[in-house]
Amino acid sequence: xxxxxxxxxxxxxxxxxxxxxxxxxxxxxxxxxxxxxxxxxxxxxxxxxxxxxxxxxxxxxxxxxxxxxxxxxxxxxxxxxxxxxxxxxxxxxxxxxxxxxxxxxxxxxxxxxxxxxxxxxxxxxxxxxxxxxxxxxxxxxxxxxxxxxxxxxxxxxxxxxxxxxxxxxxxxxxxxxxxxxxxxxxxxxxxxxxxxxxxxxxxxxxxxxxxxxxxxxxxxxxxxxxxxxxxxxxxxxxxxxxxxxxxxxxxxxxxxxxxxxxxxxxxxxxxxxxxxxxxxxxxxxxxxxxxxxxxxxxxxxxxxxxxxxxxxxxxxxxxxxxxxxxxxxxxxxxxxxxxxxxxxxxxxxxxxxxxxxxxxxxxxxxxxxxxxxxxxxxxxxxxxxxxxxxxxxxxxxxxxxxxxxxxxxxxxxxxxxxxxxxxxxxxxxxxxxxxxxxxxxxxxxxxxxxxxxxxxxxxxxxxxxxxxxxxxxxxxxxxxxxxxxxxxxxxxxxxxxxxxxxxxxxxxxxxxxxxxxxxxxxxxxx
Numbered sequence: 357x358x359x360x361x362x363x364x365x366x367x368x369x370x371x372x373x374x375x376x377x378x379x380x381x382x383x384x385x386x387x388x389x390x391x392x393x394x395x396x397x398x399x400x401x402x403x404x405x406x407x408x409x410x411x412x413x414x415x416x417x418x419x420x421x422x423x424x425x426x427x428x429x430x431x432x433x434x435x436x437x438x439x440x441x442x443x444x445x446x447x448x449x450x451x452x453x454x455x456x457x458x459x460x461x462x463x464x465x466x467x468x469x470x471x472x473x474x475x476x477x478x479x480x481x482x483x484x485x486x487x488x489x490x491x492x493x494x495x496x497x498x499x500x501x502x503x504x505x506x507x508x509x510x511x512x513x514x515x516x517x518x519x520x521x522x523x524x525x526x527x528x529x530x531x532x533x534x535x536x537x538x539x540x541x542x543x544x545x546x547x548x549x550x551x552x553x554x555x556x557x558x559x560x561x562x563x564x565x566x567x568x569x570x571x572x573x574x575x576x577x578x579x580x581x582x583x584x585x586x587x588x589x590x591x592x593x594x595x596x597x598x599x600x601x602x603x604x605x606x607x608x609x610x611x612x613x614x615x616x617x618x619x620x621x622x623x624x625x626x627x628x629x630x631x632x633x634x635x636x637x638x639x640x641x642x643x644x645x646x647x648x649x650x651x652x653x654x655x656x657x658x659x660x661x662x663x664x665x666x667x668x669x670x671x672x673x674x675x676x677x678x679x680x681x682x683x684x685x686x687x688x689x690x691x692x693x694x695x696x697x698x699x700x701x702x703x704x705x706x707x708x709x710x711x712x713x714x715x716x717x718x719x720x721x722x723x724x725x726x727x728x729x730x731x732x733x734x735x736x737x738x739x740x741x742x743x744x745x746x747x748x749x750x751x752x753x754x755x756x757x758x759x760x761x762x763x764x765x766x767x768x769x770x771x772x773x774x775x776x777x778x779x780x781x782x783x784x785x786x787x788x789x790x791x792x793x794x795x796x797x798x799x800x801x802x803x804x805x806x807x808x809x810x811x812x813x814x815x816x817x818x819x820x821x822x823x824x825x826x827x828x829x830x831x832x833x834x835x836x837x838x839x840x841x842x843x844x845x846x847x848x849x850x851x852x853x854x855x856x857x858x859x860x861x862x863x864x865x866x867x868x869x870x871x872x873x874x875x876x877x878x879x880x881x882x
Contacts, residue, residue, distance in 0.1 A: 359385045361879070362584055362597040363604055364571050364613065367440020368865055369852040369872035370604035371550035372480065375496075376876035378563035385595050386555075387569040387586055390436035393551045398443045400678070401540075401547050402686045407444040409721065413437045414444060417608060417755055419818075424741070424763030426813040431720070432758055433820055434608050438567065439549030441606065445820065445865055446690040447540045447547055449499045451477055452860030452867055454530030455705050460857055464830025465838045467874075470530055476873040477528075477866065480553075484539075490529045496553040497869060498543045502692055503683040505537070506714040508658040508730055509693040514787035516710075521697045521782070532862060533706040535695035541865075542689075545682025550869065569593075572752045574601065574617040576633055580846035600841075600849045600879060604872070607822040607854040608745055611640040612756040614826065614835075615747045619845065628750045634844050638835045642824040643743035644859040646709070647762045647816045648733040649772060651779040652716040653793035658728040661685055661715040665724045691733070696861070699736075699774040708775045709862065710734050711819070716796060720817065729796065732782070734775040735819055737861040740765040745825050760822075763813060772812035773805050821864040826854040839878050840871075851875040 361377055363370050366388035374386040395412055397403030407413040409431050417432040435441040454470035461469035478492030484500045487493040516535040517523050524534030541548040555565065568588055575583040575594065583596040603610045614620055618633030620640055625632050664670035664685065677684030691711035699708045716729035743761035748754050763769050776798065783793050798811035828836040835843060840855055842848040853868045860867050 358596045358598050359383050360597065360599045361385070361602055362387065362595050363602045364584060365440065365603070365605035365609065365852065366438050366551065366555070366565060366567075367435055367604060367606055367852070368442045368550050368868045369875075371439065371554040372869050372872035373602060373604060373851055373876050374563055374565070375554040375558045375560075376873070377879060378560040379558060380876070380880045381562065382599070382880070383562045384564070386563065386565045387571055387584070387595070388438055388565065388567045389570045390438065391567050393438040393443050393549060395437070398437065398439070398549065399547050400686060401447060401542060401545070402688055403547070404444055404446065404690060405721070408433045411436075415609070415755070417758055420757055420759045422760060422762050424761065424813055425816055426810070428813075430818050432608070432818060432822075434606055438555065438565075439551035441820070442541070442549040442865055443547075443551065446863070447542060448538045448689055448691065448694075448863045449528070449541050449866055450532070450538070450862035451528045451870070452862040453532055453705050456858070456860045463857060465828060465857065467838060473870055473874065476870045479873050480869060490526070496557055497866070498541060498548045498553070499539050500542050502537055502540055502689065503545055503687045504685070504692075506659065506692065508655065508660060508714050508791070509712060511787045511791075512712055512730065512732070512782065513693060515782050515785035516695050516697075518785040518787055519778075519782045521695050527694065527696065527862070531705070532696040533698070535693070535710075537692060538689060538694045540689045542687070545678070545687045570752070571605075571613060572616070573613070574619075574848070579634070579844070581848040597847070600847055602879075603848070603850045604852045606852050607643070607825045608756060608758060610850055610852055610854045611745045611825040612747055614639050616750065616752050619842070624746060628747055630747075630750050634842075636835050636842075636844065638827065638833055640745045640825055641742065642827050642857075643745055643758075643760060643822060644739060644741075644824045645743070645760050645762070646735040646737065646819040646821040646859070647739065648711065648735040648819040649776060649812050650731055650733045650797055650815045650817065651776060652729055652731040652796045653783055654716070654725075654796055655728045655730060655791040655793055658730070658791050659714075660728040660730065661713075662724045662727060662729055665715075666726045696737075697778060699771050699778055706861065707737050707771065708734050708778065709737055710779070730793075732779050733819070734779050736768060736771040736775065738859065740767045760818070762816060763809075769809045769812070772816070773808040776808050776812065821859065823853040823856040823859050823864055826850045827857045828855045829857050840875055849875070849879070
């Protein structure tokens with residue numbers, strides 16, 4: 357059967373795109389390598405702990421050892437299930453800054469400025485407080501307030517204000533500087549993912565969804581893509597497309613699949629024995645990610661998740677509260693309180709983001725400490741460092757080589773040092789003094805700028821925001837044009853986080869949904 361469009365990847369972008377195109381009258385085949393989102397932990401907010409690095413829901417990638425992280429390798433979660441990363445992420449609803457998108461437009465990408473994209477953020481939004489200038493209501497993508505507060509986080513918010521970070525109520529107006537509780541993509545204490553929000557809210561006969569469909573490569577006729585080859589149930593199948601094939605596999609898998617299909621840097625493709633269909637040096641380059649530096653303090657007299665999670669009675673109370681009221685720690689996003697701040701004077705907009713949690717642990721997935729503590733992870737919102745995603749071989753089943761190249765510029769190391777100092781300055785304010793905080797990470801032994809730069813490499817970890825690996829741009833070196841069409845190849849678009857030319861100043865999930873909304877309009881107009 358021939359389709360109007362074949363979409364590869366039923367993730368944050370693919371689910372949105374599939375619904376909009378199908379309801380716009382196009383016959384759409386949506387292919388997902390993972391399974392259906394029936395695993396119960398997907399839908400319980402704290403269940404991300406059991407979804408990340410779980411082959412049932414995650415590709416379970418690892419980065420190459422990174423010099424900027426003092427030779428460490430990191431887990432690199434990517435959703436492998438209906439809903440993609442929206443099924444395993446932190447559920448935080450953030451858009452970035454108006455200046456991010458205006459910057460894209462100033463790069464020559466007409467139609468991508470803040471005033472251009474705001475309607476697409478609002479289009480799918482269902483904001484808990486109703487419609488306003490900046491927010492939409494009645495859409496598929498539910499945005500709610502968090503269902504619990506912690507006194508220790510309220511005190512950190514006061515301390516941030518004392519340190520000069522203003523209290524705000526909304527991070528999503530275009531200027532996100534300030535400190536506030538994050539809003540989340542949940543409905544009544546359950547996770548919202550794009551499968552629930554978009555796929556399950558359409559009954560269009562134009563849409564067909566196939567799971568456990570691992571795409572092996574694109575099918576060409578001359579210099580035009582006309583379909584895809586995929587493996588499902590041990591059989592190799594083909595799907596033909598009369599219109600565009602749309603790659604929505606994310607910032608790791610989209611460039612990987614392009615390279616496997618012969619679209620990428622010619623020299624690298626030939627090294628792996630792949631016939632070059634189109635020499636596109638930019639495919640797989642320009643990888644950007646937010647690196648968070650985990651700063652934590654032991655506290656005295658504070659109620660934190662550490663004590664609850666290390667007590668049998670506490671665990672029982674957590675479970676009962678969620679069952680009875682869909683609230684409490686099981687309804688928590690990974691981070692409850694946030695702040696956007698300037699790491700130094702003279703900046704026009706905030707350049708660092710804090711994720712503040714009433715807990716501490718040695719590393720992701722390890723047990724919580726038994727003493728009360730707080731963690732304030734801070735990341736550089738606009739890193740200069742650029743990495744790569746490259747195929748490791750011509751085997752579609754072999755994971756790509758992911759090299760983020762963190763902290764590889766002097767500017768990024770400077771921001772890392774300044775952001776740790778800012779985190780310490782907040783903790784030194786009067787509002788936190790009653791807890792007699794003792795620094796755990798990076799630790800009081802790190803004081804000089806050189807020592808703090810070393811510490812950043814020791815405590816830094818991904819916050820799971822890779823973008824930019826198939827960027828759009830007005831320049832010929834950009835793989836995509838402003839309409840997300842592949843330069844030099846017909847019948848192919850890319851619609852996911854990989855198209856961002858520069859990373860946004862905030863979490864990347866909802867910007868990816870916005871990109872899909874805008875792309876759907878582009879494609880339906882074509």
